Amino acid sequence: MNIGNLMIIAISAILINNFVLSRFLGLCPFLGVSKKIDSSIGMGMAVIFVLTLASAVTWIIYEYFLLPVPQNIIYRIFHLFNTSTTPEMFDLAYLETIAFILVIASLVQLVEMVIQRVSPPLYESLGIFLPLITTNCAILGVAELNTITIHYSFIESTVHGFSAGIGFTIALILMAGIREKLELADVPPAFKGLPIAFIVAGLMSLAFLGFSGLSF
Amino acid sequence: MDITVVSAFVLLGLMGLLFGAILAFIAKKFAVTVDERVSQVLEALPGINCGACGYPGCSGFAKSVVDGKAPVSGCIPGGKAVADNIAQILGKEVGENVAMVAVARCGGGCQNAVDKYEYKGLMDCRAAYILGGGPKQCDYGCTGLGTCVEACPFRALTLGENRIPLTDFDKCTGCGICVRICPNNVMMLIPADQMVYVACNSPDKAAATKKACAVGCIGCQLCLKSCPKEAIRINGFLAEVIDENCIGCGVCILKCPTNAIVDRGTGIPLPEPEKMTRRRLKKEAEGKKDKKSPDETTLIETSNGSNQPESQPENEN
Structure with missing residues (x-):
């Protein structure tokens, strides 16, 4: 593992495999909170925070509690009392979804309480989308990619989660900027509001697909 | 018991317990004092x-x-x-709260307003409005599909014979839901004691209004000139009643050449001055009681008197 490798992970998560525009994860807040730049920045920060911490914590839980490997902590504890146990008896990988959701939900709760205390206006403007980060598929998606699909190391997972959050925030802010301009544009009545936002999202997605030509 | 099952219980239980404890701690630390x-x-x-x-x-x-x-x-x-x-x-004072009621600023409907096209779609004003501003020639008038009637939570609106919403003023609470839902801004809130209002929403010039509707306000300013209390304002080519000044005498209703000004008490332009509105009766009673404002009483009397000869030929016709 070197810095170059981490850079590649970061750039790929921000631009090439942007979670919103290339993987199509987390579209609900992408369209819901992208009306004003201020609240989209706040939402982006909350998602970055949750994503980074969730990546780190879920990686630890997956590697040290769920996988049937010798360093599994539950296995070690049981092994102290009964030496006949083997790591294979502690294959809890099937619990991964519920365990990850538990972690993410707790983190979102934590963020919610902190934001409510620190910045009530931001809390108001995020509204229902703040607790909905819990079910934001981008976050569960990053956790699954880190552990099962790609199997990153701890540092790689954390960097991947952080840069996925950055990519989400960039997409959200770009979208909010465009939608603020769209408010003043002469949109045909039938396309006003969400329809034109979906069209914009599609065009942005096309534009981001251009990054897939980046190679290292 | 199988050790795999036990370990799953232990793991999830401990995780829940740990996260719960952390959250409880944070909640105490970051408690937001809610105003009781x-x-x-x-x-x-x-x-x-x-x-x-x-x-x-x-x-x-x-x-x-x-x-x-x-x-x-x-x-x-x-x-x-x-x-x-x-x-x-x-620990506050209840402010002087003016009760409001909703009225439709349109007298067009199916009899007076010319159709632009035949609308055969979703029976909803908002849907019809998207198609070139509604099926009426007048772009500002009531489409008459009754979206406000359905939206009213107090069932205070009904579609009249003319397919213009009529307000039941006993039921209307002035919540303004119909005002917000109407795509043409036809519905308007007026103070509950304002009896006279202009039932037209078209700021178009006289020729265009006249072409589209028989009862549209053409901005002729006859009401402005006849009003004894300066209670009429003309915005562009659309008259508006100023409630603070209006005494409900009804001169403007009689003067209006297109019958665009309406008295809420009857819902139609008054054909004869004997049909006094509640407000006018009240004003007169007050005037007689305490003669403090002789100007007002005389005004009402003179206006009634001067209107009689004008209105009577109308009736005969």
């Missing part, structure tokens, strides 16, 4: 979440009242009793 007046106000409210106050539900309204953003008397279904309770909780 908010919950008191919330208890005083009817709690039906009708949204007539313009806030999302009773809790939103309670918060805004405590913050001073919403008026104490903002709860329309609750009326005076709730307003008094809230004022008591907050």
